[in-house]
Amino acid sequence: MLVKHSSSTVLRRQQFLVRTLCGSRTHLPKLIRATMSSKSEAADAESVLRTVTPSLDPKRHKGQAGKIAVIGGCREYTGAPYFAAISALKIGADLSHVFCTKDAAPVIKSYSPELIVHPVLEESYTISQFSEEEKRKVEDKVIGEVDKWMERFDCLVIGPGLGRDPFLLECVSKIMLLAKKSNVPFVVDGDGLFLVTNSIDLVKSYPLAVLTPNVNEYKRLVQKVLNCEVDEENAGDQLRSLAKQIGGVTILRKGKTDLISNGEIVKSVSIYGSPRRCGGQGDILSGGVAVFLSWAQQLKSDPESPSESPAILGCIAASGLLRKAAALAFTKHKRSTLTSDIIECLGESLEDICPAS
Numbered sequence: 303m304l305v306k307h308s309s310s311t312v313l314r315r316q317q318f319l320v321r322t323l324c325g326s327r328t329h330l331p332k333l334i335r336a337t338m339s340s341k342s343e344a345a346d347a348e349s350v351l352r353t354v355t356p357s358l359d360p361k362r363h364k365g366q367a368g369k370i371a372v373i374g375g376c377r378e379y380t381g382a383p384y385f386a387a388i389s390a391l392k393i394g395a396d397l398s399h400v401f402c403t404k405d406a407a408p409v410i411k412s413y414s415p416e417l418i419v420h421p422v423l424e425e426s427y428t429i430s431q432f433s434e435e436e437k438r439k440v441e442d443k444v445i446g447e448v449d450k451w452m453e454r455f456d457c458l459v460i461g462p463g464l465g466r467d468p469f470l471l472e473c474v475s476k477i478m479l480l481a482k483k484s485n486v487p488f489v490v491d492g493d494g495l496f497l498v499t500n501s502i503d504l505v506k507s508y509p510l511a512v513l514t515p516n517v518n519e520y521k522r523l524v525q526k527v528l529n530c531e532v533d534e535e536n537a538g539d540q541l542r543s544l545a546k547q548i549g550g551v552t553i554l555r556k557g558k559t560d561l562i563s564n565g566e567i568v569k570s571v572s573i574y575g576s577p578r579r580c581g582g583q584g585d586i587l588s589g590g591v592a593v594f595l596s597w598a599q600q601l602k603s604d605p606e607s608p609s610e611s612p613a614i615l616g617c618i619a620a621s622g623l624l625r626k627a628a629a630l631a632f633t634k635h636k637r638s639t640l641t642s643d644i645i646e647c648l649g650e651s652l653e654d655i656c657p658a659s
């Protein structure tokens with residue numbers, strides 16, 4: 303799906319390339335080092351946004367700007383999958399699907415006609431009277447319903463509002479295996495992290511997996527994988543060790559500063575942000591990582607593409623944009639800022655960094 307970028311995008315990418323090279327200035331000739339302004343983290347996140355975001359090329363057709371699918375939404379939670387899916391559209395994906403349980407589907411459909419909602423997941427309580435053989439048949443049907451779409455997606459978001467029902471999580475484990483087989487990248491968030499923390503082999507050594515743990519989820523992941531407590535003094539090193547221990551997945555550790563590592567490098571994003579901690583902001587982030595990772599993937603086939611992996615670029619871009627939108631929403635709504643307000647600020651925030659026209 304190679305998309306030629308306009309000259310402004312090429313220029314943006316060259317700027318990013320220089321910035322990336324300067325990130326490791328030790329090997330750069332003195333002359334270049336001397337002329338380089340100091341690379342600020344803010345510029346880093348914003349230059350990644352400008353490099354990764356494609357121009358709105360009239361020659362492109364529906365779907366080329368990204369097709370995202372959220373696997374999540376159950377009897378208990380319907381907001382989280384909506385937040386992740388609508389954020390992907392608002393940032394610039396062309397299509398956004400949600401695969402959820404039958405209970406959650408009409409609710410999520412009622413939030414927005416923009417989303418394509420598939421009521422295909424099942425929870426244990428709906429099949430409690432079934433025999434083992436009938437349960438297997440239901441499982442095969444659930445997985446088949448997702449598999450027939452799998453190849454069309456540029457990235458999945460697994461976990462927002464998924465809940466912790468054992469039967470549902472068993473089906474999602476098999477969906478992850480299918481995604482890996484088809485080389486479809488996936489972001490694991492929310493209860494998807496509950497699943498993979500207890501079955502780390504589901505993501506181990508899959509370079510297209512991105513984990514986006516919050517404080518609780520990160521603590522549990524460190525305890526489970528590194529057998530120790532979170533070490534705030536050496537946060538970057540511990541994150542790098544964790545990502546390495548899980549075979550080079552990319553982890554975005556959410557917090558006052560977002561830390562990102564794939565076991566090799568560590569990046570941080572702390573620009574903008576807001577003091578409001580309302581639920582749902584992590585869901586916006588997961589939808590954003592999916593879009594920006596897909597766009598960074600499209601860059602890969604270009605000779606001058608950035609050296610960073612699409613997963614790392616996707617995390618930096620999504621974190622920077624979310625934090626900018628949260629700051630903008632907070633200036634407008636202060637203490638009553640809600641996730642919906644932040645979603646409404648995504649477009650304006652991206653336009654400010656990366657004008658569409």
Ligand SMILES: NC(=O)C1=CN([C@@H]2O[C@H](COP(=O)(O)OP(=O)(O)OC[C@H]3O[C@@H](n4cnc5c(N)ncnc54)[C@H](O)[C@@H]3O)[C@@H](O)[C@H]2O)[C@@H](O)CC1
Pocket residue numbers: 379380381382383461462463464465491492493494496516518519522581582584585
């Ligand atoms: N409006 C909505 O529908 C929202 C739904 N959300 C969904 O809510 C679900 C839970 O998200 P949270 O951020 O609350 O999850 P957390 O894991 O941050 O916390 C959930 C609660 O359960 C406890 N917990 C979680 N896993 C545990 C474990 N393995 N052992 C013991 N205690 C455990 C935590 O300590 C906390 O008390 C996720 O699927 C998430 O996507 C959130 O994204 C917020 C918004």
Ligand SMILES: Nc1ncnc2c1ncn2[C@@H]1O[C@H](COP(=O)(O)OP(=O)(O)OP(=O)(O)O)[C@@H](O)[C@H]1O
Pocket residue numbers: 492515516517556557558559560575576577579580581582583584585586587621624625
């Ligand atoms: N203390 C903080 N100061 C500023 N920004 C923060 C702070 N904590 C988190 N954030 C920002 O909010 C984003 C979401 O983090 P949060 O911890 O709310 O995720 P979450 O708990 O998974 O959210 P959700 O309610 O959607 O599950 C982070 O990526 C980060 O950019």
Ligand SMILES: [Mg+2]
Pocket residue numbers: 491492516584585
């Ligand atoms: Mg969360």
